[in-house]
Amino acid sequence: MFDNIKEDLKRFSTHTGDSSLRIFLRGILSPGFQALATYRFFHWCHKKKIPTQPFRYVAERFIEITTGISIPAHCTIGKGLRIHHFGGIIFHPSARMGDYCTLYHQVTVGDRGGYGKAAKIGDRVLIGAGAKIIGEISIGNDCKIGANAVVDKDMPNKTTAYGNPAKYKLKGQ
Numbered sequence: 449m450f451d452n453i454k455e456d457l458k459r460f461s462t463h464t465g466d467s468s469l470r471i472f473l474r475g476i477l478s479p480g481f482q483a484l485a486t487y488r489f490f491h492w493c494h495k496k497k498i499p500t501q502p503f504r505y506v507a508e509r510f511i512e513i514t515t516g517i518s519i520p521a522h523c524t525i526g527k528g529l530r531i532h533h534f535g536g537i538i539f540h541p542s543a544r545m546g547d548y549c550t551l552y553h554q555v556t557v558g559d560r561g562g563y564g565k566a567a568k569i570g571d572r573v574l575i576g577a578g579a580k581i582i583g584e585i586s587i588g589n590d591c592k593i594g595a596n597a598v599v600d601k602d603m604p605n606k607t608t609a610y611g612n613p614a615k616y617k618l619k620g621q
Contacts, residue, residue, distance in 0.1 A: 449492040455527035456484055459548070480531025480551075483517035490521035516553075526571065533577075540566035545573075546589065552577040559583065560600075570605070590619075 457475040475481045486507055493500045504521060512518045516535025519525070523539050526547035531537060536554035542565035543557040555575050557566050565584040569575075573587055576595035581587065588605035598612040606619040 449488050452527040453485060453488055455547075456481060456488075456529055459528055459530040459550075478531070479515035479534045480517065480537075483511050483515045483519055483537075484525075484529055484531060486511045487519040487521065487523065487525065491523070491525075494521045542566045542584075543569070545569040546571035549573045549575070551575050552579075552595070554578040556580045556582075567599075 457471060460471050460474045460478070460481070490500055490504050490508070493504070508518070508520070517531065517537040519539045520541040522541035524544040526545060526549070528548040529545065530550045532550065533553040537551060538556045538558065540558045542559070544567070545557075546569060548571060549569060552575065554577055557569070558580070559566055560583045567581045567583065567585045567587055569581070569587040570589035570591065572589060573591045573593070575581070575593045576597065578596040579593045580598045581593070582598065582600045585600065585602050587593070587599070587603045588607060590606045591603050592608045593599055594608065594610035596612060597609045597614045599609050599614045601614070603609055603616060604618065608617045608619070609615070610617070
């Protein structure tokens with residue numbers, strides 16, 4: 449848990465001259481990091497089978513109300529996630545995300561409207577503002593999903609998705 453949080457905080461370092469204190473403060477004041485740290489704690493408890501209800505429910509709702517971000521403890525999220533902006537980010541409990549991904553506001557990783565599971569997202573994926581990833585699909589490593597794209601089909605590695613419904617462009621095409 450602490451190694452993941454440390455990697456999440458490192459994503460706030462944008463300049464080589466940033467001090468550790470500056471990165472730490474930038475991180476803990478970020479709504480995305482606050483939601484992610486809450487997720488990391490309750491996910492750790494969930495994996496260790498430490499009962500946390502009803503405290504978890506209250507904490508998750510508080511974070512959801514104050515940050516606009518909902519990340520259930522049952523999700524699986526790799527290290528180094530960066531959530532850039534406040535609000536509108538919703539994860540389905542079955543969502544899986546790799547390492548060093550980046551999300552902008554209004555992103556949904558969900559099921560197909562009440563049935564099925566959510567996507568498995570690879571490493572180093574960038575998901576633009578307003579993008580929706582719908583259903584039990586696979587998003588490969590090093591993919592980019594443009595703003596407001598609606599992705600409901602698998603994406604191979606190094607693919608860019610844009611539009612609604614999403615069109616795909618492989619890197620180098």
